[in-house]
Amino acid sequence: MFSKTIFKQTLKSNWKLWAVFTGIMAVMSALVIAVFDRKMISSMMNMVKNMPGIADIIGDRMDSMTSVLGLLGQSFYSLQGIILGLIFVIMTANSLVASQVDKGSMAYLLSTPIKRSKVVRTQALYLISSVLCMFLIVTSVGLVTVQVAHHGLWAEEYTADVKAAAQVLDLSDETVAGDLTLILADDDAVTSGAEARGIDKDVYTTYLGLKMAENAGVEQPGIPADQMEKIQASFMAGITAAAEVLDVDASDLATDMGKIKNSDAAMTAAVDASGLPKELFVTIVNGQLANDELTLDQGIEFSVKDYLLLNLGAFLLLFALSSISFLFSCVFNLSKNSLMLGAGIPIAFFLFQIMSQVGSSLEDFKYVSLNTLFAPGDITGGGTFWPQFAVLAALGVVLYTVGVEVFKEKDLPL
Amino acid sequence: MPLIEIESVTKDYGEGRGNFDVSLSIEKGEVFGFVGTNGAGKTTLIRQMMGFLKSDKGHIRINGLDAWSQSADIKKLVGYVPGEIAFPDAPTGTEFLRRQAELLGLTDMTYADYVTAKLQLDPTANLKRMSKGMKQKTAIVAAFMADSEILIMDEPTTGLDPLMRAEFVDILTDEKAKGKTMFMSSHMFEEVEDTCDKVALIKDGRIIAVKSTLEIRHNQDKVYKVEFTSAEDYKLFLAEAFEYSEQREDQNQVLVNVHDRDIDRFLHVLKDYHIKFITEIKYSLEKYFKSLY
Numbered sequence: 001m002f003s004k005t006i007f008k009q010t011l012k013s014n015w016k017l018w019a020v021f022t023g024i025m026a027v028m029s030a031l032v033i034a035v036f037d038r039k040m041i042s043s044m045m046n047m048v049k050n051m052p053g054i055a056d057i058i059g060d061r062m063d064s065m066t067s068v069l070g071l072l073g074q075s076f077y078s079l080q081g082i083i084l085g086l087i088f089v090i091m092t093a094n095s096l097v098a099s100q101v102d103k104g105s106m107a108y109l110l111s112t113p114i115k116r117s118k119v120v121r122t123q124a125l126y127l128i129s130s131v132l133c134m135f136l137i138v139t140s141v142g143l144v145t146v147q148v149a150h151h152g153l154w155a156e157e158y159t160a161d162v163k164a165a166a167q168v169l170d171l172s173d174e175t176v177a178g179d180l181t182l183i184l185a186d187d188d189a190v191t192s193g194a195e196a197r198g199i200d201k202d203v204y205t206t207y208l209g210l211k212m213a214e215n216a217g218v219e220q221p222g223i224p225a226d227q228m229e230k231i232q233a234s235f236m237a238g239i240t241a242a243a244e245v246l247d248v249d250a251s252d253l254a255t256d257m258g259k260i261k262n263s264d265a266a267m268t269a270a271v272d273a274s275g276l277p278k279e280l281f282v283t284i285v286n287g288q289l290a291n292d293e294l295t296l297d298q299g300i301e302f303s304v305k306d307y308l309l310l311n312l313g314a315f316l317l318l319f320a321l322s323s324i325s326f327l328f329s330c331v332f333n334l335s336k337n338s339l340m341l342g343a344g345i346p347i348a349f350f351l352f353q354i355m356s357q358v359g360s361s362l363e364d365f366k367y368v369s370l371n372t373l374f375a376p377g378d379i380t381g382g383g384t385f386w387p388q389f390a391v392l393a394a395l396g397v398v399l400y401t402v403g404v405e406v407f408k409e410k411d412l413p414l
Numbered sequence: 415m416p417l418i419e420i421e422s423v424t425k426d427y428g429e430g431r432g433n434f435d436v437s438l439s440i441e442k443g444e445v446f447g448f449v450g451t452n453g454a455g456k457t458t459l460i461r462q463m464m465g466f467l468k469s470d471k472g473h474i475r476i477n478g479l480d481a482w483s484q485s486a487d488i489k490k491l492v493g494y495v496p497g498e499i500a501f502p503d504a505p506t507g508t509e510f511l512r513r514q515a516e517l518l519g520l521t522d523m524t525y526a527d528y529v530t531a532k533l534q535l536d537p538t539a540n541l542k543r544m545s546k547g548m549k550q551k552t553a554i555v556a557a558f559m560a561d562s563e564i565l566i567m568d569e570p571t572t573g574l575d576p577l578m579r580a581e582f583v584d585i586l587t588d589e590k591a592k593g594k595t596m597f598m599s600s601h602m603f604e605e606v607e608d609t610c611d612k613v614a615l616i617k618d619g620r621i622i623a624v625k626s627t628l629e630i631r632h633n634q635d636k637v638y639k640v641e642f643t644s645a646e647d648y649k650l651f652l653a654e655a656f657e658y659s660e661q662r663e664d665q666n667q668v669l670v671n672v673h674d675r676d677i678d679r680f681l682h683v684l685k686d687y688h689i690k691f692i693t694e695i696k697y698s699l700e701k702y703f704k705s706l707y
Contacts, residue, residue, distance in 0.1 A: 107498075116485070
């Protein structure tokens with residue numbers, strides 16, 4: 001079926017290119033994971049929301065960026081990872097067959113007692129396994145980065161406060177996480193839990209309340225909108241006053257309200273300026289801080305399964321794209337013709353995909369792009385993706401098979 | 415049964431290119447030359463023999479195996495020198511030869527080393543920086559190293575200097591003595607005349623003639639060029655009963671066709687004339703083929 005000798009020789013003359021691309025891709029994806037910071041992304045999102053033009057372009061993608069996987073899906077697995085993988089695939093597919101026929105060096109492979117079909121199948125095997133290994137390495141490096149940069153939270157099901165509280169309560173993590181009222185019922189547990197999170201007890205209590213409501217799937221009882229607006233306006237006035245006292249930007253303070261609680265002077269100024277009762281003001285601040293904690297929990301929630309699926313999808317997309325490049329590499333005897341279609345079509349797919357995302361008027365372009373079948377948002381956001389994966393896999397298998405058959409039967413100018 | 419049997423093979427590329435109804439048979443142990451001008455269809459036939467091209471019509475059998483469908487099995491018996499020298503990516507000639515040996519399943523490199531030494535090739539040089547001649551030598555070593563029974567060579571002497579060409583002919587002679595069958599194309603008549611047992615001439619994709627070089631070398635119909643000192647002698651001689659293929663009055667020269675059995679009579683007649691010089695015009699393959707063009 002395959003020739004071990006040819007595989008070894010192909011590996012020898014192609015591994016450097018593979019190593020360079022794999023290295024760059026692994027570093028890029030690791031960087032995205034490492035620099036991920038929930039708070040930074042949130043403030044960036046708030047900024048963007050205020051710019052209608054850009055907000056329109058980014059659209060739905062904004063919300064999905066607020067988790068590691070969401071961000072990876074919108075950056076690495078939509079752009080850098082795909083385009084780098086594609087360039088590697090295009091170059092390798094052409095050099096494996098068409099370029100060797102064009103140069104004439106294929107004569108040396110085919111003047112040996114190794115069947116033509118075996119030669120071309122081995123080249124196909126190299127291309128497929130090089131893409132597979134590429135994503136295996138990117139995935140492994142990514143997992144290690146998550147572990148290192150985000151303190152291994154991805155592997156643990158329980159947050160630090162739950163663990164600390166569980167220790168105080170002398171219960172298992174699982175029990176405590178399943179019933180957070182256990183923490184609330186014990187003052188020591190609340191203290192250690194708050195400590196573990198690095199927030200004060202009031203905020204922690206509020207956080208626990210919100211977390212329980214979230215776990216139970218209960219919506220918080222809302223304050224009537226007009227009243228809410230009034231309170232918000234007063235509250236913002238308070239923040240502005242506190243910012244002056246603390247000598248920081250009001251917008252910075254809004255994303256880091258813990259500072260107000262730490263300064264009596266700021267608190268007094270804020271309460272005075274807002275005209276709200278101090279109790280209410282503190283409650284709102286606590287609520288905001290608790291909310292921040294809650295979103296932090298989401299940010300570090302890292303589903304290994306989703307991450308693996310993301311990589312599987314990217315691999316299948318590149319597998320399908322590589323089959324296009326490989327097919328044309330098998331069909332044509334000249335590199336330039338092989339590249340014209342073998343590189344042109346996959347690059348066109350990539351560009352169509354990008355165009356379809358730029359604005360709604362160009363959205364129809366997604367129907368003429370293979371890349372649409374790999375939608376990171378559907379994987380991380382709970383959409384359907386298995387049928388698309390199946391199509392990519394099937395297409396790849398078919399085109400590789402056709403490529404091998406064409407090469408077996410065609411005339412070679414060697 | 416001939417070792418290589420080519421039966422009315424046609425590969426039509428359109429516009430008169432390719433080859434048409436080519437039939438040849440090469441016996442075991444024979445060195446077969448294949449001559450023609452550039453674009454006459456030599457390389458096409460070699461590619462058909464190697465199973466790189468599928469013939470439109472007819473078939474080629476090597477050792478009883480079909481050149482297209484059983485090509486991989488045939489390669490066990492065949493060494494090949496391609497017409498175009500383009501090597502796979504390998505840093506040095508040595509590394510290329512080592513990899514090629516690996517593909518051929520060859521573990522014994524003594525014969526490769528012998529041919530390398532014979533051609534005075536230094537294979538340790540960077541493959542890409544090699545001169546044309548060095549590349550050609552490397553290609554020859556790659557084809558010969560498996561000590562295959564059959565050698566198919568597409569213009570194997572291109573790029574070789576005259577000394578190396580002589581070495582190459584030496585190697586061919588050795589191979590022939592070992593009973594190898596060789597098929598080589600060339601656009602040089604002298605080369606094939608020196609090395610081959612049989613030569614086929616191809617023109618515009620069709621075989622025009624197949625001639626044994628032995629026949630050429632032992633040809634008994636000889637041509638002599640005679641120049642007379644005076645115009646009178648020249649004119650008188652023309653009245654003799656010989657076959658004149660050319661008369662050059664301005665130089666007092668005449669070309670006479672004389673079969674070996676008439677040589678005695680020819681010399682006797684000449685005795686009575688004053689001649690400036692006499693020389694035999696060597697009959698060559700080139701002359702023979704040119705007469706057919």
